[in-house]
Amino acid sequence: MKTPGQDSFEGKILALLPSLRRYSRSLTRSDADGEDLLQDCVEKVLARRGQWRGLNLRGWVLTIMTNLYRNGRRQTGRAPFVELVSSEDIVSMDPPPDPLEHSRLEDALNSLSEQSRSVLMLVVVEGYTYQEVATALDIPIGTVMSRLSRARQRIGERMKADNVITLRRPK
Amino acid sequence: MNEINQTVTEADLHAYADGRLPEQARARIEAWLNDNPDDAAKVAEWSTQNAEIRSLFAPYERSADGDAALVTGSRQPANWPKRLAAAAVVIVVFGLGAVSGYYGSTLFEKPDLQLTELETLPNEARNAFLIYAGEVRHPVEVFADEEAHLATWLGKRLAIQNLRVPNLQELAFKLVGGRLLPVDGRPGAMFMYEDQAGERLTVLVGRNANNGSTSFRFASSGNVETFYWIDGELGYAVTGEVKRDVLRKVAEECYRQFPS
Numbered sequence: 001m002k003t004p005g006q007d008s009f010e011g012k013i014l015a016l017l018p019s020l021r022r023y024s025r026s027l028t029r030s031d032a033d034g035e036d037l038l039q040d041c042v043e044k045v046l047a048r049r050g051q052w053r054g055l056n057l058r059g060w061v062l063t064i065m066t067n068l069y070r071n072g073r074r075q076t077g078r079a080p081f082v083e084l085v086s087s088e089d090i091v092s093m094d095p096p097p098d099p100l101e102h103s104r105l106e107d108a109l110n111s112l113s114e115q116s117r118s119v120l121m122l123v124v125v126e127g128y129t130y131q132e133v134a135t136a137l138d139i140p141i142g143t144v145m146s147r148l149s150r151a152r153q154r155i156g157e158r159m160k161a162d163n164v165i166t167l168r169r170p171k
Numbered sequence: 172m173n174e175i176n177q178t179v180t181e182a183d184l185h186a187y188a189d190g191r192l193p194e195q196a197r198a199r200i201e202a203w204l205n206d207n208p209d210d211a212a213k214v215a216e217w218s219t220q221n222a223e224i225r226s227l228f229a230p231y232e233r234s235a236d237g238d239a240a241l242v243t244g245s246r247q248p249a250n251w252p253k254r255l256a257a258a259a260v261v262i263v264v265f266g267l268g269a270v271s272g273y274y275g276s277t278l279f280e281k282p283d284l285q286l287t288e289l290e291t292l293p294n295e296a297r298n299a300f301l302i303y304a305g306e307v308r309h310p311v312e313v314f315a316d317e318e319a320h321l322a323t324w325l326g327k328r329l330a331i332q333n334l335r336v337p338n339l340q341e342l343a344f345k346l347v348g349g350r351l352l353p354v355d356g357r358p359g360a361m362f363m364y365e366d367q368a369g370e371r372l373t374v375l376v377g378r379n380a381n382n383g384s385t386s387f388r389f390a391s392s393g394n395v396e397t398f399y400w401i402d403g404e405l406g407y408a409v410t411g412e413v414k415r416d417v418l419r420k421v422a423e424e425c426y427r428q429f430p431s
Contacts, residue, residue: 003239010242022232040307042241051367067369071305102227124221125228145182152217
């Protein structure tokens with residue numbers, strides 16, 4: 001198999017793949033969904049390479065991935081409160097220190113709307129500034145802040161609620 | 172409470188928890204948090220969430236065996252780029268319209284009609300959007316590079332002479348292509364458009380049993396919004412997950428371009 005040159009478009013995308021893989025997984029509910037989104041995104045990016053304006057390749061790709069994610073979630077009929085994936089699906093060389101806490105966190109993330117989730121992940125995982133999120137998603141910065149706030153509140157509620165069930169009302 | 176700190180907003184607290192503030196502003200927020208334990212607890216909770224979320228996904232930042240094959244396209248069938256041309260404005264035409272110059276005034280001035288089709292059109296448009304706009308590789312049957320064929324074919328199936336595919340380039344939406352699909356139990360057409368960021372719209376066209384016309388109507392379900400109208404023997408619906416004013420411009424442009 002040929003390996004693309006570092007300076008070629010393919011080579012630049014190849015160099016971005018690890019961080020793209022992290023972002024795609026942060027938006028999705030399982031490793032398989034994360035890889036599917038990543039592959040769809042790379043296909044799309046290669047097909048639209050002519051539209052890239054030569055600046056901030058990563059930002060351009062992350063925006064395309066975010067849109068693909070939102071399109072894909074529509075297709076699955078929006079089930080934001082279904083918790084599909086638990087920690088055993090996480091294939092990782094370094095297992096998280098507390099699998100139970102991470103599993104609960106994933107459940108809480110899976111309860112977010114895709115809009116809130118993409119804002120949260122761009123800020124927390126990808127290190128975007130609020131203004132960068134607003135630009136990437138073409139939404140006002142006030143909307144960024146309200147989605148971020150909603151996401152954090154919801155996660156906090158879910159994590160606390162789970163605690164109550166675990167500690168006081170074991171099934 | 173310290174007067175200097177009265178301007179601390181929730182946005183400031185988020186920016187503090189996310190480490191987005193310069194040193195001076197940080198100090199100001201820290202002073203505020205010392206006096207406001209509820210806010211301090213909130214910020215602590217967010218910081219913990221941040222750390223846990225990063226730790227959850229950090230292991231995924233890695234290369235995989237198939238990465239080089241992925242970017243060189245060797246995993247894909249040879250013709251994949253063409254099939255990816257993806258934009259989704261779906262236009263549903265509801266039936267053939269004897270809609271010659273009779274409707275000169277704008278849609279917004281037309282009287283509303285109560286038609287049963289009015290109930291099914293937005294639902295069918297929404298369903299078509301949900302099903303097809305998410306398709307990455309097969310969003311349409313005929314892609315934009317065969318636009319003439321697309322228009323002829325769908326025009327024939329819907330019995331519309333000189334069916335024209337709306338051009339939405341001025342609104343920054345490019346045609347992805349179109350497909351045949353049932354609308355209210357009869358052959359209908361869907362056109363899909365896409366902007367540069369991959370946001371899709373669909374335009375549906377279907378036959379309308381009762382001749383008549385309506386104003387633009389608007390239906391919203393979740394984040395999916397639809398503008399629809401009936402113009403003579405045809406019903407139209409424009410659907411997307413975009414801002415309502417954008418969608419309305421698209422609807423008006425389609426209305427302007429469809430034969431009447």
